[in-house]
Amino acid sequence: MATRYNPSGSVSFDLVRGRVDCGGDHVLVPADALVDLCRSAGDEAVSDFGRRLGTAAGRRVADRLGDTSSATLEEVLEHLGGELALLGLGSLGLERWGRALVLTVDGGPFGQQLDRLLGAVLEGALQRAFGRDVHAAKLVRDDRQVRFLIGSAASAGKVSEWLGSGLSYGDVLTRLQQSAGAA
Numbered sequence: 001m002a003t004r005y006n007p008s009g010s011v012s013f014d015l016v017r018g019r020v021d022c023g024g025d026h027v028l029v030p031a032d033a034l035v036d037l038c039r040s041a042g043d044e045a046v047s048d049f050g051r052r053l054g055t056a057a058g059r060r061v062a063d064r065l066g067d068t069s070s071a072t073l074e075e076v077l078e079h080l081g082g083e084l085a086l087l088g089l090g091s092l093g094l095e096r097w098g099r100a101l102v103l104t105v106d107g108g109p110f111g112q113q114l115d116r117l118l119g120a121v122l123e124g125a126l127q128r129a130f131g132r133d134v135h136a137a138k139l140v141r142d143d144r145q146v147r148f149l150i151g152s153a154a155s156a157g158k159v160s161e162w163l164g165s166g167l168s169y170g171d172v173l174t175r176l177q178q179s180a181g182a183a
Contacts, residue, residue, distance in 0.1 A: 003065055003075070005082040022060075022086055031088070031109035038114055050117040054124025057083035061129045068129050077103070080125050089118060093145075098177040101150045102139065112141050119148050126150060139169035149173070 011022040038046045061079040065071050074094065081092035090108030094101070105118050119136035126134045135156035136148040147169065149159050155176060162172045 003071075003079075005079045010082070010086055035110055035113050038117060043116060046114070046116050047120040050120025051124035051127075053087065053117075054121035054126075055128045056124075057087065057121070058125035058128025061125070068131075073101075076129055080129065083125070084121070087121075089121060095147070097173045099180060100173050100176055102173070103136070103148050103150055104145050105148075106145045108146070112146070115141060115146050118146060122148055122150065137163075139163070139172065149176075 014021065038049070041049070057080065060083055061076060062068055064079060065076065068076055077092060077094050084090060084092050084105070088109060090105040093104035093106060095104060096102070103122055105122075108114075108118060110117070115138050119138055122136045123134055126132070133153070134150055135153050136150055137156035137159040139147040139149055139159070141147070149156065151159075158179070159172055159176065162175060163169065167175070
């Protein structure tokens with residue numbers, strides 16, 4: 001039986017002590033302050049910070065669902081989407097392109113400024129939830145949404161290379177499917 005995501009009680013505010021709790025101590029910070037901090041921290045530090053945020057979210061998902069290997073991908077992503085929303089990072093979506101898994105994040109507070117952070121959050125969460133090494137390669141971003149391919153390090157490297165050569169993300173995903181079929 002699938003466990004539906006229920007946000008009731010996910011966040012509590014202890015105003016007397018000045019604490020926010022959503023499965024551990026948390027703080028609320030303005031998005032622009034986080035953008036400024038990440039800009040000065042450098043890419044590696046931003047990626048590490050994002051993976052740590054994602055790992056904590058993935059841990060909460062795994063604790064809630066128990067054995068994630070018996071849950072469907074959609075069930076895990078529903079819970080992960082709830083966690084991202086609680087963090088204020090946006091709304092998570094799923095697209096399937098053949099065998100390729102593409103996750104979307106809509107409505108995040110950062111615009112394109114922290115796509116590296118969002119990709120790292122997804123990596124950390126999925127690694128923790130599924131116990132597998134995954135990489136998030138940014139495919140495309142528009143005004144409201146960013147798309148990430150979720151795959152192996154090799155797939156993410158190919159995707160980044162092909163996008164860098166000027167291919168559209170649709171052509172990249174088609175090429176990825178063709179290369180997987182040939183392998």
